[in-house]
Amino acid sequence: MSAQHPIISITGSSGAGTTSVKAIFELIFRRENIVAAYVEGDAFHRYDRTEMKARIAEEEVKYNNHFSHFNPEANELDILAEVFEEYGRTGRGRTRTYLHDDQEAAPFGQPAGTFSPWRDFEPSDLLFYEGLHGCAVTETANLAKLADLKIGVVPVINLEWIQKIHRDRASRGYSTEAVMDTILRRMPDYVRYITPQFSETHINFQRVPVVDTSNPFVARWIPTPDESMLVIRFADPRGIDFPYLLSMIGDSFMSRANTIVMPGNKLDLAMQLILTPLILQLVERKRRGSWKDG
Numbered sequence: 001m002s003a004q005h006p007i008i009s010i011t012g013s014s015g016a017g018t019t020s021v022k023a024i025f026e027l028i029f030r031r032e033n034i035v036a037a038y039v040e041g042d043a044f045h046r047y048d049r050t051e052m053k054a055r056i057a058e059e060e061v062k063y064n065n066h067f068s069h070f071n072p073e074a075n076e077l078d079i080l081a082e083v084f085e086e087y088g089r090t091g092r093g094r095t096r097t098y099l100h101d102d103q104e105a106a107p108f109g110q111p112a113g114t115f116s117p118w119r120d121f122e123p124s125d126l127l128f129y130e131g132l133h134g135c136a137v138t139e140t141a142n143l144a145k146l147a148d149l150k151i152g153v154v155p156v157i158n159l160e161w162i163q164k165i166h167r168d169r170a171s172r173g174y175s176t177e178a179v180m181d182t183i184l185r186r187m188p189d190y191v192r193y194i195t196p197q198f199s200e201t202h203i204n205f206q207r208v209p210v211v212d213t214s215n216p217f218v219a220r221w222i223p224t225p226d227e228s229m230l231v232i233r234f235a236d237p238r239g240i241d242f243p244y245l246l247s248m249i250g251d252s253f254m255s256r257a258n259t260i261v262m263p264g265n266k267l268d269l270a271m272q273l274i275l276t277p278l279i280l281q282l283v284e285r286k287r288r289g290s291w292k293d294g
Contacts, residue, residue, distance in 0.1 A: 005091040006282040007084055007127045007146060008036075009134030011197050012153035013070075013190065015164025021153050021205070022130045024271045025279075029128075032276070034283055037087070037124035041131015042098035044080045045069060049113025056185075068182075070132060070189035077133055077141040084146040087127045094118050101172070125283055135197035144200040148282055151275075152197065152204035159209050159223060161216040180217060203274065206231040207264055228264030231255070232274070240274075248273055 008025070012018040029036050047055055052074065059067035068074065087093040097116040099105035105112045121127075135144040135152070144150065155163065161183055168174040168182075198204055207230055209223035234240055237258040245260060246252050249270055252262035262270060 003285045003288075005088050005127070006125075006148040006286055007088060007129065008149045008151070008279070008282070009143065009147035010128070010130040010151045010153060011132070011134035011201065013132065013160060013194050014186075015160050015167055016153045016155055017163060017207070018130050018153045021151070021271070022128075024268055025128060025275070028272060028276055028279060032280065032283070034126065034279065035122075035124045036126055036128040037093070037095075037121040039080075039083065039095045039127060039129045039131075040097065041075075041080075041129065041133055042100075043096045043115065044076045044131075044133075045098060045115075046074050046076050048115060066185050066188045068186040068189045070186050070193050072133070072136065072138050072141075072193060075133060077136055077138055077143065080133065081141040081143055081146060084127070084129075084143060087121070088146060091124070092121060093127070094120050125286065126279075132194065133197070135200040136193065137196070137200065144197070149275075149278055150201040150203075152201040154198055154204050155207040156209070156213075158213040158216040159207060159228075162213060162219045162222050165216065165219075166222050176217060202235050204231075204233045205267070205271070206233070207267070225264035225267060230262050230264045230267055230270065232260050232262075232270060234258045245270070245273060 010018050010021055010025070012021075025036075028034070045052070052069070055074070056067050059065075083093045083095065096118045097104070099108065099110060099112055099114055099116060101112045105114065108116050110116070129147070133143060134147065135150050137144050154160075164183070165176055165179045168179045169176065174182075207225075207228045209228045211223050211227045213219060213223065233256075235258070242254060242260060246254070249260075249262050249266050252260055252266070255261050
């Protein structure tokens with residue numbers, strides 16, 4: 001954690017909706033004239049697409065049918081922790097991009113499924129991470145202790161699967177069966193390495209559908225925000241102005257002392273009301289520190 005160079009970490013599984021949440025943060029950054037250095041979790045996979053397929057095949061020979069990108073061994077978490085640590089200390093660092101498809105890969109003249117060259121961060125007010133392991137804690141890397149604001153994006157599991165199936169079929173050309181195989185292969189690593197991170201976050205945003213999602217593998221549509229409720233849990237509710245939030249967000253209510261519930265279509269408004277003051281606190285703390293140093 002760093003007063004001078006704050007780090008915001010958004011953590012969620014594949015299909016959880018972290019990309020949509022990132023768009024809301026980008027809106028806040030533009031409105032408040034905040035410059036962010038962006039890090040995508042995919043950039044810190046250990047293997048490119050071809051190498052990952054080979055590694056999975058190797059593990060299957062060893063009767064391990066569950067090796068996945070959720071596993072720390074499939075990622076460079078030590079390097080990611082070094083990036084967090086260096087940024088928090090100096091405001092500098094580097095990242096790269098995982099090129100998912102031909103469109104992303106074309107500007108680099110590389111095939112899809114590879115990594116772009118490493119590049120240094122431009123000058124920035126804060127670092128913004130979005131990916132699978134923003135709050136990961138392993139024997140050699142502790143990302144959770146290095147981030148200043150930690151957000152979990154955690155739809156209920158069947159909704160997460162529906163979102164993943166529809167995304168992977170539409171944007172990556174996978175069949176439903178292929179996505180199902182991926183979900184099954186990842187399940188042990190999901191339990192071991194993804195879910196524990198949501199106990200490390202400051203705030204979790206969880207979307208809960210109010211329509212039948214009992215068989216996510218045959219769902220024809222993703223439940224809409226109007227067909228969902230949003231559960232927002234605060235690890236430490238002290239300092240959160242719940243009466244203000246309840247007055248500003250229609251049909252919201254408190255389910256626990258640290259949890260507010262509202263219609264799913266209020267996500268954008270809720271995130272802006274909740275997160276804008278927290279982001280501004282980080283930036284103001286940074287600027288106060290810079291003024292003192294000057």
